[in-house]
Structures are given as C-alpha cells and as structure tokens.
Amino acid sequence: MNTIPIRHKWEPYLWLLPSLALMCVFVVFPIGIVFKLSVSEISKSGVVHGFIGLENFRAAFRDPAFGTVMLNTAVWVVSVVGLSTLLGFITAMALNAEFFGRKVARSIVVFPWATSLVIQASVWNYIIKGEYGNLNNVLLNLGVIKNAVNWRASYQIEFAWECGVGIFVTIPFVAFTVLAGLQSIDDAYYEAATVDGAGFWRKLWNVTIPLVKPSLTVCTVLNIIYVFNSFPIIYTITKGAPANKTDTMVTLLYMRAFYDNQKGPATAMSVIGFGILCVCAGAYMMITMRKEEG
Amino acid sequence: MRPNTPEVVRRANALALIAALLCAALVVACLCLPLYSFSATVFAKKSGNTFVGDEKYKEVRAEVEAEARARADAAGTLPEIVENVTERTNSKGEKTSMVAFEVRQVMRRSGWQFIASGLPGGKLLLAALIALVLALILLGAGLAGAFETDWPALPGGKRRPRQIAAALGLIALILVPVFMMSCNLSFSRHIKLAADGFPKPGTDALLHKLDAFLYGGTAGENTLNLMGGVNYRPTWALYGMLAALAGFTFCGVLLADGHPGATMARALLYAFIIALCALILYPYYVMVITGFRSNAETTDMYFQHLLPTKWVWSNLSDIINRGVPRYLLNSLLLSVGATAIALLCGIPAAYAMARMNFAGKKAFLGFVIMSQMFSPVVLLVGISRLMNSLGLNDTVWGLMFINAAFNQAFAIWLLRGTFVSISSEMEQAACIDGCSTVSAMLRVLLPMAAPGIVTTLIFVFINAWNEYTISTVLISTAANKPITVGITQFSSFNMIEWQYLFAAALVATIPVVILFMCIEKHLAAGLTAGGVKG
Numbered sequence: 001m002n003t004i005p006i007r008h009k010w011e012p013y014l015w016l017l018p019s020l021a022l023m024c025v026f027v028v029f030p031i032g033i034v035f036k037l038s039v040s041e042i043s044k045s046g047v048v049h050g051f052i053g054l055e056n057f058r059a060a061f062r063d064p065a066f067g068t069v070m071l072n073t074a075v076w077v078v079s080v081v082g083l084s085t086l087l088g089f090i091t092a093m094a095l096n097a098e099f100f101g102r103k104v105a106r107s108i109v110v111f112p113w114a115t116s117l118v119i120q121a122s123v124w125n126y127i128i129k130g131e132y133g134n135l136n137n138v139l140l141n142l143g144v145i146k147n148a149v150n151w152r153a154s155y156q157i158e159f160a161w162e163c164g165v166g167i168f169v170t171i172p173f174v175a176f177t178v179l180a181g182l183q184s185i186d187d188a189y190y191e192a193a194t195v196d197g198a199g200f201w202r203k204l205w206n207v208t209i210p211l212v213k214p215s216l217t218v219c220t221v222l223n224i225i226y227v228f229n230s231f232p233i234i235y236t237i238t239k240g241a242p243a244n245k246t247d248t249m250v251t252l253l254y255m256r257a258f259y260d261n262q263k264g265p266a267t268a269m270s271v272i273g274f275g276i277l278c279v280c281a282g283a284y285m286m287i288t289m290r291k292e293e294g
Numbered sequence: 295m296r297p298n299t300p301e302v303v304r305r306a307n308a309l310a311l312i313a314a315l316l317c318a319a320l321v322v323a324c325l326c327l328p329l330y331s332f333s334a335t336v337f338a339k340k341s342g343n344t345f346v347g348d349e350k351y352k353e354v355r356a357e358v359e360a361e362a363r364a365r366a367d368a369a370g371t372l373p374e375i376v377e378n379v380t381e382r383t384n385s386k387g388e389k390t391s392m393v394a395f396e397v398r399q400v401m402r403r404s405g406w407q408f409i410a411s412g413l414p415g416g417k418l419l420l421a422a423l424i425a426l427v428l429a430l431i432l433l434g435a436g437l438a439g440a441f442e443t444d445w446p447a448l449p450g451g452k453r454r455p456r457q458i459a460a461a462l463g464l465i466a467l468i469l470v471p472v473f474m475m476s477c478n479l480s481f482s483r484h485i486k487l488a489a490d491g492f493p494k495p496g497t498d499a500l501l502h503k504l505d506a507f508l509y510g511g512t513a514g515e516n517t518l519n520l521m522g523g524v525n526y527r528p529t530w531a532l533y534g535m536l537a538a539l540a541g542f543t544f545c546g547v548l549l550a551d552g553h554p555g556a557t558m559a560r561a562l563l564y565a566f567i568i569a570l571c572a573l574i575l576y577p578y579y580v581m582v583i584t585g586f587r588s589n590a591e592t593t594d595m596y597f598q599h600l601l602p603t604k605w606v607w608s609n610l611s612d613i614i615n616r617g618v619p620r621y622l623l624n625s626l627l628l629s630v631g632a633t634a635i636a637l638l639c640g641i642p643a644a645y646a647m648a649r650m651n652f653a654g655k656k657a658f659l660g661f662v663i664m665s666q667m668f669s670p671v672v673l674l675v676g677i678s679r680l681m682n683s684l685g686l687n688d689t690v691w692g693l694m695f696i697n698a699a700f701n702q703a704f705a706i707w708l709l710r711g712t713f714v715s716i717s718s719e720m721e722q723a724a725c726i727d728g729c730s731t732v733s734a735m736l737r738v739l740l741p742m743a744a745p746g747i748v749t750t751l752i753f754v755f756i757n758a759w760n761e762y763t764i765s766t767v768l769i770s771t772a773a774n775k776p777i778t779v780g781i782t783q784f785s786s787f788n789m790i791e792w793q794y795l796f797a798a799a800l801v802a803t804i805p806v807v808i809l810f811m812c813i814e815k816h817l818a819a820g821l822t823a824g825g826v827k828g
Contacts, residue, residue: 004721004731005648011731015646016658018639018701026699027665030676037675094566101567107811108571111578114810116760116778118579119799121783123577125791126584131595134580141600142585146482148595157712168573177579177816200559222666231763259551270672277667 037267046262055267065244065252072159073228073248077280080166080227085220087167088174093208095175096182100190113172121236124165128152159191159246163235170226172221182208221281229279243290250272299550300442309550311433314545316827321466325405325423327531330477333506334524336373337361338398345391346379347774365399365512365693401508402529411507413500415476424468428541429462431551439721445552453550460546463562472545474528480504485521492596559586578803585609585797592792609797619772620799621780625759625802628693630775632758635698636705640750644709645735651717662703670700670764678767688771697758704757705745705750712737712746721789747769749816752809759806777802 006012038056041049060066095106111121127134128151139145152158185208193203231250234240240247246268248257249269257266298306339361341354358375366372378394408416409423436455440448482498488497495817505517513520547554584592584610589603647655668678677696678687716739724734740747762778769775772783780803784795 003651004725004734005654005716006650007731009652011308012646012650013651015642015650017642019706020658021644022635022639022695022699023702026677026680026695027668027673027702030680031668033676033679034673037679060448090566092569092571094563097563099560099563099567103322104569105567107814108574109572110810111411111807111812114756114760114807115803116762116806117780118762118778119581119803120577122781122795122799123580126796127580132593133598134584136595138600140483141479141598143478143483154595159679220787223669225669229671250669254671254674254763264674267675270675273672274668281667288734 010121026154034267034270038271040264042264046263052264056264057272059262059265060272063256065247066200068245069247069249069252072246073250075250076163076230077224077228078236079163080170080230081223082218083214084167084170084223088171089178089216091171091175092182095179101190109172109175111172113176113289114170115169117169117230118236120169120284121165121233124161124168126177126238128161155238155242155245161244162234162237165237166227169233170223171265174223176214177215177219181212183274208214217285221284224281225277228235228273228280297446300444303444303552304442306552310545310548311437311544314542314549315430317538317542318426319428319546321423321542322530322534324535324538325419326403327404327534328528328529329405329408329535330403331529332401332403332481332510332524332526334399335396335518336365336399336509336520337395339395340521341393341395342688344393346393346611346827351393354393354395358397362397373397380799389779405535407507411503412477413471413480413507414502414773415473415480418469418473418476422466422473422539422624424664425462425466425469426539427544429459429466429542432456432459432462433546436548448659456546456550460543460550463539463543463546465628467536470536471540474532477526477528481521481526486554487517487596487598488518489522490596492598494598499510542770552626565728568787579802581796581800582791585788585800587793589791589793605716606793610801613794613798616783616794617772618777618801621733621775621777621798624690624774624780625776625778628697629758630688630754631690631694632697632701633755635694636701636754637747637751639698640702641704641740641747642732644713645739647706648713649721659769662706665700666703670696670761674764674767677764681768684744685708688769690774690776693761693765693776694758696764697761698754701754701757707752709743709746712743716742738807743819745816748812754815756806756810759802 010294017108037048037158039051039053041052041055042051063069091109095109099105130150131148132150133149133151136145136148139147154162189207189211190203193207196207228248229250230248234246234248236253237252238246242254244252250273253266253269253273256262256269298732306755339354339358341350344350344354355377362373362375374397376396376398379396380389380392384390405419409420410416432455435461437451440452442450443449444451481504484494484497484500488501489492499520501517504521504689505511505513508524509517509520526662544554547557551557583600583602586605588604588606591597591602622655643658646652647658681687681692681696684692686695720738721734721740724738725731759776760778761776765776765779766782769779772780777798781795781798783790784798
C-alpha cells in the first residue's frame with residue numbers, strides 16, 4: 001500500500017481537523033440552521049418564534065407555483081443532465097480522435113466551463129433578445145433567415161432556451177471527465193477488438209462505454225447535483241417570469257426567501273430539495289453499481 | 295485487407311465515374327431549370343369611389359389589362375390580375391367602394407439567368423459551376439492510365455487529383471446554401487433595409503441589377519417598391535442540384551479511396567468539431583462586438599454589420615468610472631483568500647486521506663460528498679443567518695470562507711488524486727531518516743505534487759471568481775461587491791446598458807479563460823484520478 005506509518009492513533013484526525021472545522025462551521029452549521037428553520041415559525045421581520053411542526057412544509061406544498069415548479073425542475077434536470085451527458089460524450093470521443101488542430105479545439109471547449117454562469121446567461125439573454133438581439137442580427141446579415149424571428153415567443157420556448165444554455169455550459173465538464181476516462185483506456189483493448197473483427201459501434205459498446213463508465217457515473221452524479229442547484233441561468237434570463245412559470249425549485253425558493261419574505265416555506269423547500277437530490281443521486285449510484293456487479 | 299483484382303477495381307471505378315458524370319449532368323440540367331420562383335406585384339392600381347361594373351371600373355380595368363398585356367412574356371402568357379374590392383358605409387350613410395387591382399406575375403429564373411444577372415448569387419453559382427468543371431477535368435487526369443490500379447497502390451500523382459476533385463465537389467456543394475443565403479440578402483434584407491430608410495452601401499447598384507433580372511429593366515425607379523411585394527421561394531430544382539452535388543462529392547471520394555467510410559467519418563469529425571467550436575465561440579464573439587459598440591447600436595434592430603461600425607474604446611473608461619476596478623479588486627481578494635484557505639485546509643486533509651489508514655476514513659469521504667449535495671443556493675437562508683451572527687455579513691471575508699468551504703470537496707478530491715498517483719517511497723525514506731511527517735510532506739511530497747497543486751489552486755480560484763449567488767445575497771454595499779455581482783448594475787430592470795455589461799464581462803472573463811486553458815490538460819486527469827480510485 002502506498003501509505004506511511006502513523007505515529008499516534010489520533011494523528012490522522014489532526015490532519016483532517018482544519019478541513020473538518022472549516023466545513024463544520026460554514027457548511028454543516030447552515031444546514032443545521034436550515035433544518036431548524038424549516039420547522040420553526042418565522043415572523044415577517046425574520047425573528048424565529050419556535051417550533052411549529054410541519055406547518056412550513058404544508059405552506060410550501062400549498063404554494064400556487066409549487067406544482068409547475070416541480071415539473072419544471074424535473075424537465076430542467078432530466079433534459080440538461082441527459083443531453084449534456086450525451087453531447088459531452090460525443091464531444092469527448094471527437095476530441096480524443098487525432099485531427100489537425102486538436103489542441104486548439106480542446107482549449108476552445110473549456111471556455112464555457114471557465115466563464116461565470118451569470119455572464120454566460122447574460123450573453124444568451126442578449127442573443128435571443130427581441131428584434132435587436134444578436135441572433136437575429138447575425139442571421140439576417142448572413143441571409144440565413146428572411147425576417148426577424150421572435151426567439152422568445154412563449155414562456156415554454158424561453159424555458160427551452162434556458163435548458164439549452166444549461167446544456168451548453170455543462171458539456172465541457174462532461175467532455176473533459178469522459179476524455180480523461182478515454183485517455184486512460186489501454187490501446188491493447190482496441191487492438192484486440194480489431195483482431196476479433198469488431199467495428200466502430202461494437203468497440204464503442206463493448207470496450208469504450210464499460211471502461212469510461214466509472215468516470216461517467218461520477219460526473220453524472222455531480223451533474224445532477226449541480227444542475228438541480230443551478231441558479232444564475234434562470235434568474236438572469238427570465239427571473240421565473242411570467243408568474244413562476246419558468247422557475248425551478250432553487251429560483252423559487254430564492255424568490256420566496258429574499259423577495260416575498262417567506263423564509264419558513266423557503267427553508268422547507270430547501271429541505272424538500274435536499275431530500276429529492278439524495279434520492280436521485282443515491283438511486284443513480286445504486287443502479288450503476290448494481291449493473292457493474294451483475 | 296485483401297488486394298482487389300484489376301477486374302474489381304475497373305468495375306468499381308467505372309460505376310463511380312458513370313455516377314459522377316450523371317451527377318454533373320444533373321447539376322447542369324438543374325441550372326437550366328428555374329431555381330427560384332418569384333411571385334410579384336408588377337403593377338398595382340387603386341381606384342377610389344369605384345363600384346364593380348360602373349364606368350370608372352371599366353376604364354381602370356381596361357388600363358390594368360393593358361398593363362398586363364404589356365407585361366406578357368415571350369410565350370404570350372398573361373400575368374394574373376387580382377382585384378380587391380373594399381366596400382364601406384361612411385358616416386353620412388352613403389356606400390363607398392374602392393377597387394384595388396394587382397397584376398401579379400409569377401417569374402421563374404434559371405441558374406443561367408442568375409449567372410447572367412451579375413447578382414452576388416449568380417457569381418456564387420458560377421463559382422460552383424467552375425469548381426464542378428475543374429473537378430471533372432481533375433477526375434479525368436487522375437483516372438487516365440490508372441483506371442485499374444488498386445487504391446492502396448495508387449501513385450500520388452493519380453490519387454491527389456482525385457482527392458482535389460472530391461474537395462472541389464464539396465466546395466460546390468457548400469456554395470449552394472451560400473447561394474441561397476445570398477439570395478435572401480439580395481431579395482429581402484437589402485430591400486427591407488432600404489424600404490425602411492436604411493440603405494446599405496451598394497443598394498442602388500443591386501436594385502439596378504434586380505430590375506434587369508426580374509423586370510427586364512422596365513421598373514426603373516419603382517424597383518424598390520415592387521421588390522417589397524415580391525414573394526420568392528426555391529424550387530425543387532435547387533434541392534435537386536444540392537443532392538446531385540452531394541452525389542458527385544461522394545463519387546469523388548469513392549474514386550480516390552475505394553472505401554469512402556473512413557473519409558466520410560473523417561469529414562463528419564471535422565464538421566462536428568467546426569460546428570462545436572463555432573457554437574462555443576459565438577457568445578464570446580457577441581461579448582466582444584457588443585462590448586465595443588455604442589449604446590444606440592446595441593439595441594438597433596436595423597444594425598447591418600457583423601462587427602461594430604466604430605470600436606467604442608471609451609466603453610472601457612466608462613466602466614472604470616462606474617466602479618469596475620473596485621469589483622475586480624474585491625473578486626481578486628476574495629478568490630485569493632478563498633484559494634489560500636481552501637488549500638491550507640485541504641492539503642493536510644488530502645494528505646491524510648492519501649497516505650494514512652484510519653478508522654472513519656470512509657465516513658469522512660462520505661461527509662465530503664454530502665457537502666457537495668448542498669449547494670450554497672439551497673442553504674442561502676442558513677448562510678445569511680450564520681454570517682449575521684458572525685458579523686461577516688456584507689464583507690469580502692465572509693465570501694472568502696464560504697467559497698473555501700464549498701470548494702473543500704473539490705480541493706480534497708483533486709489533491710488526493712494527485713497524492714495517490716505519487717509513490718510514497720521517498721517519504722517513507724525521509725521518515726526513517728528522522729524527518730517528521732510534516733516536513734516529509736512539505737519537502738518531499740509537495741514539490742513533486744506541484745502540478746496537481748497548481749491545478750487545484752487555479753480550479754478553486756476560478757470557482758470563487760465566478761461565484762455569483764451567495765455574493766448577491768450577502769453583499770449589499772457597492773464597494774464590497776465582486777465583479778459577478780457588480781456587472782449586474784448595468785442590467786437594471788428598466789435600462790440595460792449592454793455595452794457596459796459586456797465590456798465588464800469581457801474584462802472579468804479573459805484572465806480566467808486563459809488560466810483555465812493552462813490547466814485544461816491536468817484538470818480532467820485529476821478529476822478522474824480522484825473520483826475513480828475513491
């Protein structure tokens with residue numbers, strides 16, 4: 001084993017202490033506060049009045065926007081995680097092939113990852129803006145379209161754009177995690193498969209996918225968490241308008257907590273969201289693990 | 295791969311050559327057919343106070359029919375006359391009627407007519423045709439004397455011309471959609487802009503050509519009005535030409551390689567990469583050109599250029615006066631602080647996780663993963679309360695600690711991956727020599743792990759630099775805002791100053807993108823090393 005001898009039994013814990021302390025104060029403590037607030041009565045001025053059981057949860061479920069927002073969240077997470085995984089995988093396969101200008105292409109693909117989400121979202125907000133938006137400008141001046149198109153004709157279309165931006169910014173993360181997995185595959189596997197007469201698709205199915213699966217699993221679990229918690233895209237492009245029709249859970253709870261001054265129901269939503277995440281990420285991990293064993 | 299017999303090669307080449315020639319013939323045939331059909335009002339006449347059937351109506355009708363006859367084509371077909379009757383009862387209770395006549399002409403223009411017109415589209419078609427002819431000549435040169443040679447044995451002098459022929463076919467193929475775009479520009483964009491009073495330079499010359507192209511030079515001054523009412527659409531012949539050129543390109547590849555699979559896959563790869571890079575760079579192009587435009591231009595729906603007409607460098611000095619340097623400084627402070635704290639806490643933890651065996655190791659790993667589950671957004675209410683009680687609300691310090699804490703998981707993960715990949719033999723030796731564990735780590739491991747540490751450092755730095763949500767809640771004083779929050783002042787509810795927003799965004803983005811490009815190579819490897827071996 002790649003280890004060093006330990007002098008005292010408690011030595012490792014001493015090494016962990018700074019990290020543990022930092023996370024306890026700034027992560028665990030707020031978690032505790034949120035759980036406590038979710039079962040407490042909070043006045044409009046923010047004073048905590050004491051235990052009220054599940055009243056906040058009831059209020060959260062009664063929220064007129066709750067149903068729409070849950071559906072939106074599901075669409076948001078499934079479409080963004082699903083499509084960005086698929087497209088990211090294809091991107092990784094492409095970037096792993098040898099071609100002229102590969103270094104440049106790889107550098108370009110990291111761009112969205114390195115850019116703040118709020119900036120990305122602002123740019124796309126401008127791109128699809130009414131008649132003067134840049135997409136119309138570019139397409140008209142290139143002659144691709146005859147007339148200016150209203151790119152945000154309805155809130156459904158706006159939400160689809162938001163999902164699109166979400167996919168766009170998530171692809172690099174998937175692509176680079178998968179790329180690392182691809183690079184670690186020994187060429188001998190492919191050579192053996194070629195000798196056996198396997199074509200591209202069979203190699204993909206029987207060699208590539210099983211071998212990058214661990215990286216893919218990690219990256220999908222992380223993506224589910226990040227995408228569920230993603231806030232700036234929706235907040236910048238539509239702010240949930242009209243009437244919370246394009247909100248996801250996270251933007252709704254932000255609005256409820258900091259605009260509508262409903263901290264109680266908002267914390268209850270936090271807890272609900274956390275529960276959902278635990279279930280989804282846990283289930284995904286269990287399923288992939290079981291498949292690997294079976 | 296088994297070599298092909300001359301007989302097999304000859305048959306395959308003959309088939310491909312015949313197909314290529316057929317495709318080329320089809321392209322020429324399509325050029326003779328109408329590529330676009332125009333439906334245009336060539337003459338319009340409104341006659342007020344006219345009832346269908348009365349004297350005035352007959353008079354106007356005769357005039358319109360004369361116009362239509364005058365516009366009959368060579369075959370003597372008359373254009374269609376459309377009449378629109380509007381009947382109203384006015385305020386005095388009298389019935390009024392107005393008749394509007396339109397002479398609508400369906401005009402079809404073939405490829406040769408396009409080429410003869412001198413319109414930009416015609417030039418593109420001509421270029422496609424020349425490419426096709428050149429390709430045919432090269433195919434001939436490439437096939438002559440080597441018709442039965444198996445492809446792997448083809449000498450370069452025979453293979454190269456065939457490859458160039460296929461490439462020329464591809465160019466011709468691409469020129470067809472470009473031709474269609476050019477037609478949109480000529481028939482729609484220029485006309486609409488000129489009609490709305492924003493003529494592009496060269497619109498007059500274009501109108502003159504359009505007059506000659508569509509009206510045989512009879513429209514003159516009236517061309518702009520007439521063109522405004524023109525509907526146009528591509529005919530099936532144009533799509534046929536597209537298919538024929540695709541077929542020609544395919545045959546070219548077939549003749550050059552014998553097995554088009556690999557070449558097509560290659561072409562697909564390049565097409566994908568180019569499309570992907572174009573898509574990714576597009577928002578950055580928007581940022582650059584919008585950041586240097588004037589405010590009026592950013593919201594101009596008639597804006598005719600792909601680049602700013604004048605690069606407005608004063609946008610940069612304007613954002614400097616609007617507090618952007620202060621925001622950048624805050625961001626820098628916050629990111630450096632967060633990175634320092636995250637690494638100071640993360641390196642020992644990652645070291646213990648990589649090098650020591652102890653009870654609760656798995657539990658700590660689980661704890662780290664759990665902390666990833668809770669994004670700061672979900673915990674915002676809790677965080678802002680905590681910051682209040684610590685007195686760190688509305689300070690850069692508070693942001694520093696929060697960012698460090700929420701990046702712990704990633705830092706530990708990346709660092710542990712790096713440490714695990716380095717052998718511990720040297721440290722063991724150092725320990726036996728009497729070095730303490732701490733100095734073994736500091737002197738032996740860290741120098742070797744430097745690339746991984748730099749990667750982690752940059753990664754945490756960028757995450758902190760780009761963080762937006764917590765800052766927007768915790769910071770209310772303008773002087774304490776980091777850049778991500780600071781730039782939102784340019785997009786207030788009633789007025790968005792796009793040019794300042796994107797100039798500032800550009801300043802905030804460029805350094806980070808460059809940093810990220812530096813670690814791109816190591817980052818992915820670190821991510822999987824940490825994750826997969828976990």
